[in-house]
Amino acid sequence: MKTVLITGANKGIGFETAKQLLTQGYFVYLGSRNENNGKEAEAQxxxxGLVNVALIKLDVTDINSINKAKALLENELPALDILINNAGIPGDQPQNISTCEMTNLREIFETNYFGVIQTTQQFLPLLRKAEAPSIINVSSEVxxxxxxxxxxxxxxxxxxxxxxxxxxxxNTFTVMLANELSGTNFRVNSVTPGYTATDLNNFQGVKTVEQGAKAIVxxxxxxxxxxxxKFFKEDGEIPW
Structure with missing residues (x-):
């Protein structure tokens, strides 16, 4: 049974991705910054009837949290097959670049960029032990x-x-890591779910979470x- 770790999986697209993968026979670790929210998602x-699932407390902005999650999985698994870097925040809007507050910009990058990199770096050794490891970075057309x-x-x-x-x-991280790992059995890609209705956009998106998760799955x-x-959406590749 292939194993998947999804960050930010207690709600929204991350939760729906976990649900769809569970129905297809994967074992899914639900990464959740808030342990109680993660427990509720796991229980749901x-x-x-989707029992091959386990909560793992994981805050991608906290290296100590990441290391604890890594140690837990290293004790449980011979290898990790797939890492889905889904955790992300929208930040405060509007955020036109000419006037955006630096605190807002830094907070967004802390989760959406630095958080992804440090999470990936820590889980690379466990991914290397898989036959065909895959790293999927959940991005956006934006x-x-x-x-x-x-x-x-x-x-x-x-x-x-x-x-x-x-x-x-x-997306730049995706390209650079894919290039660094070229010639190995790794796949590293970005994917956009599209404009999906989640709390990230106050549920204004035009796609359901079921539709948004399809591209990732x-x-x-x-x-x-x-x-x-490469950079993908549901119906194929899109340009960088």
């Missing part, structure tokens, strides 16, 4: 520089400059050797 899944510079761009994105910048940086199920160093 088990009540639905991080696509090509889409920002295309005529007719979505001007509503101007309210999300700081968030979008963090996702652009995340599809990438998890990509047969080896698969693709690495």
């Amino acid at each position: 899944l088990k009540a639905a 991080g696509s520089l090509t889409m920002h510079t295309t005529p007719g761009r979505n001007t509503n994105w101007d309210n999300y400059h700081a968030y979008g910048s963090s996702k652009t940086a995340l 599809s990438l998890v199920n990509q047969p080896p050797p698969g693709t690495t160093g």
Whole structure:
């Protein structure tokens, strides 16, 4: 049974991704910064008959929390097959880059960029032990520089400059890590769920969480050797 660790999995797209993967036979570790919220999510899944799930307390902004989670999994698993870096925050809006408060920008990057990197770094040794390890970074179209510079761009994105910048940086991390691990059995990719209705956007998204999670689940199920160093949405690749 393949094992998956999903950060920020107690709600929203992370929770739905866990649910869909559980129905497909994976064992899923629910990473949750808040232990009580994580326990509620775990109980909800088990009540639905999805028993191959376990809570793991994990705050991606806290290296001590990450190390404790790593030690726990190292004691339980011979290898970790898939890491889904899903935890993220939107920050306060509006956040036009010309006026965005630096405290807001730094807080967003702490979770969406630095948090992903330090979580990935700590779990790489356990991932290396898997036959076909995969790292999936949950990004956003708002991080696509090509889409920002295309005529007719979505001007509503101007309210999300700081968030979008963090996702652009995340995409850069994806490319650099994929390049560093080229020639190995690793796959490292970014994926966007699309504009999905979650508390991240006050449930204003046009897609359901069931629809948003499909892009992530599809990438998890990509047969080896698969693709690495790419940016995907539900219906295929999108530009950086």
